[in-house]
Amino acid sequence: MNTRSKIAVLSMVALSFAFSGNVTAQMMKEKTVMVGGAPMYPSKNIIENAVNSKDHKTLVAAVKAAGLVETLQGAGPFTVLAPTDEAFAKLPKGTVENLVKPENKATLTKILTYHVLAGKYSAKDIWAAVKAGNGKSMMKTVEGEDVTFWTKGKDLYIKDAKGNNAKVTIADVNQSNGVIHVIDTVLMP
Numbered sequence: 233m234n235t236r237s238k239i240a241v242l243s244m245v246a247l248s249f250a251f252s253g254n255v256t257a258q259m260m261k262e263k264t265v266m267v268g269g270a271p272m273y274p275s276k277n278i279i280e281n282a283v284n285s286k287d288h289k290t291l292v293a294a295v296k297a298a299g300l301v302e303t304l305q306g307a308g309p310f311t312v313l314a315p316t317d318e319a320f321a322k323l324p325k326g327t328v329e330n331l332v333k334p335e336n337k338a339t340l341t342k343i344l345t346y347h348v349l350a351g352k353y354s355a356k357d358i359w360a361a362v363k364a365g366n367g368k369s370m371m372k373t374v375e376g377e378d379v380t381f382w383t384k385g386k387d388l389y390i391k392d393a394k395g396n397n398a399k400v401t402i403a404d405v406n407q408s409n410g411v412i413h414v415i416d417t418v419l420m421p
Contacts, residue, residue, distance in 0.1 A: 308409035355403035
């Protein structure tokens, strides 16, 4: 290899490190939130982040089975109330396995879209709405029915149409197309 070729190769290697360093530096500058053992990057969309959370494997599988991946990768903005694997484990035995069957796609889609609000609502926004509503705030889900937000002490809760309550365990996980609030119970329309 002649000198010019060596210089060209070294220049290309140096440039690739410089560009990858910029990407890495950019990600390091982002304010991330740890969810399921993985950093959630505000520059990534809901799906790009959710697939990295060890606590949301069931939710990700359900979103895939319902055919909602493209939607949640879209521009949004969306507010996703994201139940953990432990939340899904609270459901009666066999419920999740039954819901992800192709013949139950409509029911699964209804349940999952009940966990999504059109628009980006931070915990601060929701707290303000609860305060303005004298202790509760009803918000319409993408599914079409309402969920009711309420607070107790420093905790934010969501009541579903069946009367079940979910606690927000991690709030304000910002995404490029919205925000995720991690919850401890699956909401039912």
